[in-house]
Structures are given as C-alpha cells and as structure tokens.
Amino acid sequence: MAENWRSHLITGGIARSPNRAMLRAVGFKDGDFDKPIVGVANGHSTMNPCNAGIQPLVDRALAALEAAGAKPQVFGVPTVTDGIGMGTEGMKYSLVSREVIADAIETSVNGQMMDGVLVCGGCDKNMPGGMIAMARMNIPGIYVYAGTIKPGKWKGQDLTIVSAFEAVGAFAAGNMSKEDYDGIERNACPSVGACGGMYTANTMSSSFEALGMSVLGSSQMASPDPEKADSAAASAQVLVNAIRNAIRPRDIITRKSIENAVALIMATGGSTNAVLHYLAIAHAAGVKWSIDDFERVRRKVPVLCDLKPSGRFVATDFHHAGGVPQVLKMLLEHDLLHGECLTITGKTIAQALASVPAEPRAGQEVIRPWDRPMYAQGHLAILKGNLAPEGCVAKITGLKSLHITGPARVFDSEKACMSAIMGRKIKPGDVIVIRYEGPKGGPGMQEMLAPTSALIGQGLGESVGLITDGRFSGGTWGMVVGHVAPEAYEGGPIALVKNGDSVTIDASKRLIQLNVSERELSARRKAWQQPKPRYTRGLLAKYMRLVSTASKGAVTD
Numbered sequence: 148m149a150e151n152w153r154s155h156l157i158t159g160g161i162a163r164s165p166n167r168a169m170l171r172a173v174g175f176k177d178g179d180f181d182k183p184i185v186g187v188a189n190g191h192s193t194m195n196p197c198n199a200g201i202q203p204l205v206d207r208a209l210a211a212l213e214a215a216g217a218k219p220q221v222f223g224v225p226t227v228t229d230g231i232g233m234g235t236e237g238m239k240y241s242l243v244s245r246e247v248i249a250d251a252i253e254t255s256v257n258g259q260m261m262d263g264v265l266v267c268g269g270c271d272k273n274m275p276g277g278m279i280a281m282a283r284m285n286i287p288g289i290y291v292y293a294g295t296i297k298p299g300k301w302k303g304q305d306l307t308i309v310s311a312f313e314a315v316g317a318f319a320a321g322n323m324s325k326e327d328y329d330g331i332e333r334n335a336c337p338s339v340g341a342c343g344g345m346y347t348a349n350t351m352s353s354s355f356e357a358l359g360m361s362v363l364g365s366s367q368m369a370s371p372d373p374e375k376a377d378s379a380a381a382s383a384q385v386l387v388n389a390i391r392n393a394i395r396p397r398d399i400i401t402r403k404s405i406e407n408a409v410a411l412i413m414a415t416g417g418s419t420n421a422v423l424h425y426l427a428i429a430h431a432a433g434v435k436w437s438i439d440d441f442e443r444v445r446r447k448v449p450v451l452c453d454l455k456p457s458g459r460f461v462a463t464d465f466h467h468a469g470g471v472p473q474v475l476k477m478l479l480e481h482d483l484l485h486g487e488c489l490t491i492t493g494k495t496i497a498q499a500l501a502s503v504p505a506e507p508r509a510g511q512e513v514i515r516p517w518d519r520p521m522y523a524q525g526h527l528a529i530l531k532g533n534l535a536p537e538g539c540v541a542k543i544t545g546l547k548s549l550h551i552t553g554p555a556r557v558f559d560s561e562k563a564c565m566s567a568i569m570g571r572k573i574k575p576g577d578v579i580v581i582r583y584e585g586p587k588g589g590p591g592m593q594e595m596l597a598p599t600s601a602l603i604g605q606g607l608g609e610s611v612g613l614i615t616d617g618r619f620s621g622g623t624w625g626m627v628v629g630h631v632a633p634e635a636y637e638g639g640p641i642a643l644v645k646n647g648d649s650v651t652i653d654a655s656k657r658l659i660q661l662n663v664s665e666r667e668l669s670a671r672r673k674a675w676q677q678p679k680p681r682y683t684r685g686l687l688a689k690y691m692r693l694v695s696t697a698s699k700g701a702v703t704d
Contacts, residue, residue, distance in 0.1 A: 167180060183217045183262035184219075184220060185217045185263045186222060186256045187209060188255070188256075188268070190224050190248075190267055190269060191223070195228035195231060196296055197271075201269060204267055207383075208267065211383035211384055215384050215388075216387060217263075217387050224251045224252060225244060226244065226248070229347075233596050234565065238591075240687070243690050246279075246702075247276070248268075248277060262287070263287040263387075264288045266291065267292075271341075271346075273348075274355065278290060278400075279428055281396045283431045287491075290361045291382045292352035293341065295370060296336060296342060297463060298461045298463065299337045300334060301330045305460075308336060308343075309455070309600060310335050311331055312604075314331045314332065314604060315601055316568070316605045317605070319601070320571070342622065344456050345417050345456070345458075345462065346455075347621035349366070349367065350412055350421050352366035353411060353417070354412050357404075358408040361382070363490075363499050365378040365381075365382065369466075386491070388493065392493060394489070397433065406440070407478075407484050409421070410444055410484060413445055413449075413450065415454060416521070419527060419540045419618070419621070419623070420619075423630060425441075431702075442529040442657065451477065451514055452514055455622075456623065456624045457526075469507055486500075522544060526542055527542060528540070528543050530653075530654065530658060531657065531659065532661075535628075535632060536639075537696060538698050539614075539630050543654045546626060547609055549653065549654035550651075550653045550654070551610075551612040551652050552650070552651040553612060553649070554577060554650075561617065568598055575611060576611070579598070579611060579612065579613040580644050582644070583635045583636055587636045592617045593618065595629070596623055608624070609625070612627075614628045616635050616641055616697070633696060636677065637677075644661060649663070
C-alpha cells in the first residue's frame with residue numbers, strides 16, 4: 148500500500164514528532180497513531196434538501212469507525228443542487244461540481260495520506276464525484292448515500308420535485324387551477340432527501356450497490372428514517388474491514404461490475420446522466436468502457452420497474468418492494484449479472500444476494516415479474532447519425548411512438564427555448580434543437596428539465612421532439628435526445644441546423660438524422676464560425692479549456 152499517515156507517523160521516529168503534535172491538537176492520543184486513519188467526506192449542506200440530512204449520518208459513521216478501531220477525520224465537500232439552479236446561470240456549475248467534488252476529495256485524502264475514505268453525499272453530482280475520486284486514489288473506500296426524500300401529497304397523488312416543474316407548463320397552458328398549482332409547489336418536498344423518483348441521484352446511488360461500492364439495500368431508504376443512519380454505521384464497519392483486508396476500488400470497479408451497474412440502471416429505468424457518469428467513472432478506474440457498451444447492455448436487459456418519471460411509483464415504494472437487491476437477484480437468475488464480481492464487503496455479488504428471493508413478492512406492483520416487464524429492452528438508447536456522429540442518448544420509456552420527423556425549431560440557449568415554450572410558440576410535430584449548451588459551449592451541459600417539463604405540462608411530451616448537446620434531468624421524459632456529440636461549440640453538425648430543416652429521431656433504428664444534403668451541410672460548415680466563449684476567467688473558463696466531449700464522459704483529466 149502507498150505511504151499513508153499511519154506508516155508516516157509510526158516509522159518516522161523523532162522526525163515525525165511535529166506531525167503527531169498537530170494531530171494531538173485535534174484529539175489524537177498515543178494509541179490512535181496505530182489506527183487506520185479514515186477520511187469522512189461530508190457533503191452536508193443546508194442549502195438543499197438532498198444534503199440537509201447528511202450530518203446525522205456522518206455522526207453515526209464517525210462513531211462506528213471509532214468503535215471498529217479506526218481514527219476518522221471528517222472534511223467537507225461542496226455541492227450544487229440541480230433543482231434549485233435549474234434554468235439559471237447557476238445550473239452551469241452542476242456538472243462542473245462533479246469534477247470539483249472529485250478533486251476536493253482527492254486533495255483532502257491524498258494530501259493527508261489517509262488509509263481509507265467514506266464518502267457521504269446526496270445530490271446528483273455527489274455520487275459520481277465521490278466515485279471518481281475513489282477510483283482515482285484506489286485506497287479502500289465506500290459510498291454512503293444520504294437517502295431519498297419522502298413523497299409529497301396533494302389531493303391523494305404522490306408528488307416529487309418534477310411535479311412542480313410540470314405544473315409550471317400545465318398552469319401556463321390553462322390546464323391547471325391556481326389552487327392546484329400552489330398546492331403542488333407547497334407540498335412537493337416534505338422532507339430532507341434527494342428527489343424521489345428514479346432520477347439521477349437515486350439512479351447513481353442504486354447503481355453503486357450493483358457496482359459493489361455501497362452496502363446492499365441502502366440506496367433507496369428515506370433520508371429521515373432511522374434505518375438510513377443504521378446503514379451509515381454498517382457501511383463504516385464494512386470499510387474498516389476492507390482496509391484491514393486491502394480491498395481497493397479498482398479490485399471492485401471492473402468492466403464486468405460496470406456492466407452490472409448499467410444493467411441495474413436499465414432494469415430500473417434510470418437517468419440519462421448515468422451514461423455520462425459511468426463513462427467518467429470507468430475512465431477514472433482505468434476500465435475500457437465506451438458509449439456503445441450502453442447500447443449493448445440495453446438490448447438484453449428489460450425494464451422491470453414502474454418508477455417515476457415515466458412510471459407510477461417513487462423510490463420509497465421501490466425500497467419497500469424489495470429494492471435494488473431484488474432486481475439484482477432477478478438479473479442474476481437470468482444470467483444478466485456477473486455474480487463473481489467482488490463487493491466492498493469481501494463477498495461476491497452472488498454471495499451477497501444468496502438470501503434474496505428469485506422473484507418479487509406478490510401484492511406489489513413496483514417491481515414486475517420477469518415474464519411481465521414494463522419493456523422488453525432497456526430505455527437508454529444510444530443514437531447515431533449525421534447529426535451526432537459520436538452518439539447521443541435518448542430516453543425512450545413511456546412513449547407511444549419512437550419516431551418523429553419534423554421541422555427544426557432552433558435555439559442557441561435553453562433560456563431562448565423556454566421563452567418560446569411559455570409563449571405557446573411550439574406546436575405538435577416540431578423538433579426543438581437547443582445548442583451551444585454542451586460541455587464547452589454551455590459551459591457545463593445544463594439540464595433541460597424546465598423546458599421538457601413545460602412541454603409535458605402543456606400536453607406536448609409525445610408530439611414534440613427535443614434535441615440538445617446539453618443534458619436532461621433524471622426527471623425528464625418524452626421524445627428527448629441529449630448529449631449530442633460533437634457539440635455545437637466544437638463545430639458539430641448540430642451547429643449547422645437551421646430553422647425549418649427536416650430532422651428525424653428514430654429510436655427504434657437508433658438514428659438521429661438531419662435531412663439535408665451533404666453538399667448543403669458542407670457549405671454551412673465552411674460558413675460557420677465558433678462563437679466567443681461565454682466565460683473567460685474563473686472556474687467555468689478553466690472547465691471549458693479542460694473538458695472532453697460528452698461521448699467520453701465530459702472528463703477533465
């Protein structure tokens with residue numbers, strides 16, 4: 148194992164006395180220098196419900212680490228909340244925060260040469276940021292998810308934050324009363340915890356169970372419930388055992404375990420953002436994994452769960468129905484899970500699932516039996532064509548038709564598009580194109596939850612297509628295609644689309660096509676000029692200079 152504080156402090160003799168003296172000031176005693184020093188990356192923040200419930204979990208983890216014979220040291224990591232930043236300039240920092248979180252954890256852990264790390268986070272980018280850091284550092288680590296929010300209630304209906312976004316469109320279209328509009332806004336978020344459907348936070352946390360880097364059954368618990376804190380303590384004990392047995396992230400994060408995670412994402416109807424994040428996690432772990440691998444997995448894994456945004460149920464319903472372990476066992480029983488993959492507990496995933504029944508229990512409708520899936524194949528399709536030569540991601544669940552050909556309605560920013568939607572200028576059959584919102588062009592790939600939810604609220608979710616080089620929220624559904632690469636700012640074909648051009652989205656053929664002659668496109672390409680960067684200094688300017696294409700995970704190293 149690489150040099151760490153323990154070896155640094157106990158083998159250095161007199162020369163290390165100043166190091167010991169500083170640690171005594173924060174509570175170390177003589178016997179503590181022989182213990183593994185474990186970093187606890189604390190994502191607690193009072194500025195969002197996703198992270199506001201983390202401190203009690205961290206407190207339980209710290210106590211459990213002490214009891215297990217480790218010496219924990221806590222440090223903070225930043226968070227950006229998508230639901231609050233959505234539709235504003237602040238949203239540009241969301242994906243950027245994934246890299247900042249990874250860098251902050253790496254800096255704290257490696258800068259103090261810790262023996263292991265427990266990462267505790269809640270909002271969307273906390274999970275991939277933490278996992279990227281653990282894969283990079285390759286010291287024993289475990290992820291503790293802060294937990295999901297409990298569903299809100301209004302007139303007998305379960306609510307999530309997406310309900311509030313969709314209400315904006317419905318109210319603007321005259322399809323909702325002021326009473327219901329206000330009632331949804333006031334009741335959508337009743338507790339701490341991350342957004343309650345199979346949106347990005349719950350997608351990534353549940354996939355970490357399949358990956359082997361989180362304790363089974365822990366990812367869909369409600370943040371305020373006592374069992375969530377209990378799982379944080381259990382995770383701490385597991386981590387200390389992993390340190391003693393030298394079980395490291397790259398022993399766990401392999402091509403096969405990533406395939407397990409992606410299979411779980413497909414089976415549960417997870418977020419499009421998982422594509423971007425697993426490309427980045429694989430990159431950090433040195434694992435060969437491409438955008439085409441998602442399509443390979445999609446074709447063989449059915450959607451088994453009826454979960455929001457396109458389904459009926461929320462994350463707490465999923466947990467009570469058997470949750471991630473139940474779905475993983477079903478995948479294992481049908482040869483769609485690599486059971487030999489190691490987990491952070493030291494057991495294989497098959498061993499960890501040994502006591503889970505092969506089929507979901509009767510009397511619940513969240514997890515379908517194997518012979519009655521929601522869809523025969525996965526929902527995250529990788530499309531290619533002359534509009535996206537490197538590929539793009541379409542979420543195809545909940546749609547009656549997987550094909551649309553229509554006139555392009557082109558916007559050079561999300562804000563301009565949103566104004567057109569709220570002004571009732573988008574008609575059935577249109578194909579919206581939002582560009583210059585990619586990794587470099589945005590910068591930061593803003594999520595398009597506001598326009599997609601407004602379309603749903605106006606009843607246009609099935610009849611209007613939307614294409615962007617930006618991203619979508621995990622709460623988005625409809626005829627939407629994101630992560631178009633190359634992006635417009637780099638001169639990708641999406642930069643060449645003009646208003647009125649015929650555009651085809653055909654998910655069944657995995658095709659995205661600009662129906663314009665190559666001669667015309669060549670002429671447009673010669674006339675195109677790269678716009679001036681939107682930022683020239685600070686974090687966003689630095690990100691623009693470093694970030695890769697979305698088809699490689701929008702990584703910065």
